[in-house]
Amino acid sequence: MPSLVEMRGITRTYVMGDNLVHALRGVDLTIEHGSSIAIMGTSGSGKSTMMNIMGCLDQPTKGNYLLNGRDVARLSRAQLAEVRGRMIGFVFQSFNLLSRTSALENVEMPLMYQGLPAAVRHRRAMEALRKVGLADREDHHPNQLSGGQQQRVAIARALVTDAPVIMADEPTGNLDTTTSYEVMTILQGLVKEGKTVILVTHEQDIAAYAKRVITLRDGVIVSDKAQEPLDAAAAALAKPPGAGGEERAP
Ligand code: ADP
Ligand code: MG
Numbered sequence: 001m002p003s004l005v006e007m008r009g010i011t012r013t014y015v016m017g018d019n020l021v022h023a024l025r026g027v028d029l030t031i032e033h034g035s036s037i038a039i040m041g042t043s044g045s046g047k048s049t050m051m052n053i054m055g056c057l058d059q060p061t062k063g064n065y066l067l068n069g070r071d072v073a074r075l076s077r078a079q080l081a082e083v084r085g086r087m088i089g090f091v092f093q094s095f096n097l098l099s100r101t102s103a104l105e106n107v108e109m110p111l112m113y114q115g116l117p118a119a120v121r122h123r124r125a126m127e128a129l130r131k132v133g134l135a136d137r138e139d140h141h142p143n144q145l146s147g148g149q150q151q152r153v154a155i156a157r158a159l160v161t162d163a164p165v166i167m168a169d170e171p172t173g174n175l176d177t178t179t180s181y182e183v184m185t186i187l188q189g190l191v192k193e194g195k196t197v198i199l200v201t202h203e204q205d206i207a208a209y210a211k212r213v214i215t216l217r218d219g220v221i222v223s224d225k226a227q228e229p230l231d232a233a234a235a236a237l238a239k240p241p242g243a244g245g246e247e248r249a250p
Helices: 046-052 077-087 103-112 118-133 147-159 179-194 233-236
Strands: 005-016 019-031 037-041 060-065 090-091 165-169 194-201 212-215 221-227
Touching: 005 046, 019 046, 019 077, 019 221, 037 046, 037 179, 046 060, 046 090, 046 165, 046 194, 090 147, 103 118, 118 147, 118 165, 147 179, 165 179, 179 194, 179 233
Parallel strands: 037 194, 037 212, 090 165, 165 194
Antiparallel strands: 005 019, 005 060, 212 221
């Protein structure tokens, strides 16, 4: 099997009026299937730019990118969308759920584009909700769910197509500590099932749950280390005294 990600000399330059912003300045990176990766770095270091290119939401200015052996650096928008739909589920800091839509319908959304019969969509969306512990919340709208529950709906939506890769940009950024551990427990469970989880975070204690930590600074990789990950399920159970497990308002 080819590597999942094979990036060589990736640069991304944004044009802002008369200025050029060099968000990525020559990134070489290989990621194998089944990996658990945290991408770290201070604000503005290029984390989101890298994840967007990795996830075929954006394309590099220069360089080569093979995703699962396929050259995706120069695909058309339609081809990129097709690759994304098949390969990648996304989770964002702000959940990005449709507000007037139930949890179940939010999770079904990615399946709408696949032309599946309604009964199959429903069954698969319910399975995905069950997997994140929210089968009893299928009818709830996002504003009837806590932040942690909304993020679990977003993870179910990322899972429902059975894409082999989950990419998450600051998935715990709007959640309190205990709820963050619950989200990390779900993501670690996906790695155990053989999925690849790539997450962006600027928090050291979230990166501690990944098996490999890549650090960016000013658009280049300055460190790339394997580590023994902490167990998020244990951390989620060890709630500090008085902590109710409710997150602050986002
Ligand atoms: P991070 O996610 O690590 O905070 P980003 O990848 O969002 O960093 O940004 C890297 C650099 O690129 C920053 O200097 C940012 O201001 C710039 N940048 C990001 N997106 C754009 C854009 N769409 N247009 C112009 N500059 C951008
Ligand atoms: Mg970012």
